[in-house]
Amino acid sequence: MRLNIDDRFNQQLPADTVQTPSRRQVTGAAFSFVTPRVPSNPQVLHIAADVAEMLGLSSADLASDEFRNVFSGGKVIEGTRPYAMCYGGHQFGSWAGQLGDGRAINLAEVQHAGKHWTLQLKGAGETPYSRTADGLAVLRSSVREHLCSEAMHHLGVPTTRSLCLLTTGDQVLRDVMYDGNPEMETGAVVCRVAPSFIRFGNFEIFASRNDLKMLRELADYTIRHFYPAIETGTQSGYGDFFYAVCQRTLTMMVHWQRVGFVHGVMNTDNMSVHGDTIDYGPYGWLEGYDPDWTPNTTDRTHRRYQFGNQPQIALWNLVQLANALYPIVGEAPPFESALQQYQHDFNREFTRMQANKIGLSEVIEGDEDLLDQLDAVLQLTETDMTIFFRLLGNVKKSADVASGSDFLSPVRDAFYAADQLTGEVLEPWRDWFAKYLSRLNKDSETDQTRREQMNRVNPKYVLRNYMAQLAIDAADQGDAALIQELYELLRDPYSEQPEHEKWFAKRPEWARHKVGCSMLSCSS
Structure with a gap:
């Protein structure tokens, strides 16, 4: 199997001096060397062919026993040393201390076609960061991660990728609803691919321990390899790095909201410094349009990570990253400026994105009110977000909204209970459509051109x-x-x-x- 190995993280940053998987607090190190668990009977279930090509793997490689053994954790690539990363994080708003790669093991880093990738197995066994868990994963969560990683990429959302999905031949005990009724499930491993898996929490753990040496080393490493236009080793460089992470996070947030994606667990240890969506757990796409919806049972009471709150949670998480980087910058203005810019730029880009979703190529006076009104009427009765915006492109400028409910015909299939479209529900829709058609008639685009433009930002298919x-x-x-x-x-x-x-x-x-x-x- 041909892979152009180019390990950096485990060669340029300090390693844990203890080399066993015993659970422990790891200090003065960015990672711990680990050995993946050898599965009993690994079987390849699915391979993302374009990810394999991106890594330089041939069809012969994909069909080999070596591929199956390496990407199930059964064989270590010659000349490499797998490792698990040390990081902390804020979980549901509270500092959780050391977390780390509890069920993720970085196999190796590879170089191909001028790009650098890290290969990470999820579910390949215990590490020093596994706490009370076994470091394994089940088929249920692995299928979801594999499919969603690729679905998000093709939606145009910044994301980690997934090379392959394998079953291990082993059974894993899981309590799926945390209700005291665990059951055996099929074990599985997925191979995630990203430039790196460095998270906000990687910086937070060193700041929390006042380990400024490690904090600087990690920041310099990240800037040197992934933000090469920024100066390393300087206060201004660290500030510029933070600004760049803010801007990439902003872009990711706009895309999440555009396609109706809800992450479900926006803890700081699940935020990538690359602005990529990372860690697909209890995610979901909005079915009925409901800004208060969260897919996470753990979050059902407080709904911290609900759909409508995601951009503000991203900002909160960026504040935590700013707090972590502050000790090596020593002054607040660079962070304050970057955070203020995030808010300003997000508001602008979010409004522009919303306008594009309803077929407006530019935002003019009154458009924000039109968008706010749409947000309200979408919640009058259960309305499928994906279907509504996709079908909205079928509306014609010449439509008549004066009487009856025929004006809703182009989008009627988006309503879960169309019989509710009467009286107090129908009239606000009529009012919105009248204003919408008036706005469309101010633009020169034809119905067909507008529909084509809308279909480029409103997906027809998402991974429900x-x-x-x-x-x-x-x-x-x-x-x-x-x-x-x-x-x-x-x-x-x-x-x-x-x-x-x-x-x-x-x-x-x-x-x-x-x-x-x-x-x-x-x-x-």
Whole structure:
């Protein structure tokens, strides 16, 4: 198997001096060397061909026993030393101390076609950071991570990628609903791919221990390799680095809100310094448009990570990163300026994105009120976000909203209870559509041009939780065909794909409250 190994992190940063997987507080080190667990009977379930190509792997490589053994954790690539990273984090708003890669092991770093990638196995065994857990993962969570990583990439959302999904041949005990009823599940491993897996929490852990030497080393390493235009080793450089992370995080947030994605666990240890979506746990896409919705059962009471709150949580997390970097900068203005710029730029870009979703190529006076009113009417009755915005492109400038409800015909399939579109629900919709059509008629674009533009920002297909669950159920019975079908579908989410029209549909009623199809736990 041909991989151009180019390890950096575990060669240029200090390692943990203890080399056992015993759970412990790791100090003065960025990582710990570990050995992946050898599975009993690994089997390749799915490979993302374009990710393999991105890494320089050939079709012969993918079919080899070596591929299966390496990416299940059963064999260490010659000349490499796998490792788990040390980091901390704020979880649900509270400092949690040391966390680290409890079920993730970095296999190696590779160079191909001028780009640098880190290969990370999730579910390959225990590390010093596993705490009371076993470091393993199950098929359920692994299918979700594998499919979602690739779906997000093809939606145009910054994200980590996923090379492959394998079953291990072993059973893993999990309490999926945290209700005291654990069951054995199929063990699995997924190989995640990213420039690096450095998180906000990697900086927080050193700041919390006042380990300024390690804090500087990590910051210099990150800037040198991933922000090369920024000066290393200077106060102004660290400030510029923070500003750049703010801007990349902003871009990611706008995309999340554009496609209706809800991460579910926006802890600081789940925030990448690359502005990539990382750690796919209890995520979900909005079904009914509800800014208060969270897919995470752990968050159901306080809803800290609900859809509408994500941009502000990202800002809160950036403040924690600023606090971590402050000791090596020594002054607040660079951070304050970057955070203020985040808020200013996000408001502008978010409004521009919303305008694009309804077919407006530029924002003029009155558009923000139109968008705010749409946000309100979408919540009058359960309305599927993805379907509504996709169908909105079918509205014609010449539509008549004066009487009846025919003006809603182009978007009617987005409503879960169309019979509710009367009286106090119908009239606010009529008022909004009248204003919307008036606004469209101020632009010169034809209906067809506008529709084409809208279809480039409003996906037709997203990975709804019930779709992922159907693939999981089939895979658990040894059938990976639906994984492949969804993978192919989600590689082209903005195209019509009439042969896959069955997936352009509202969540079925049977999935409304079914485990795995609505809210999920962090159990994996």
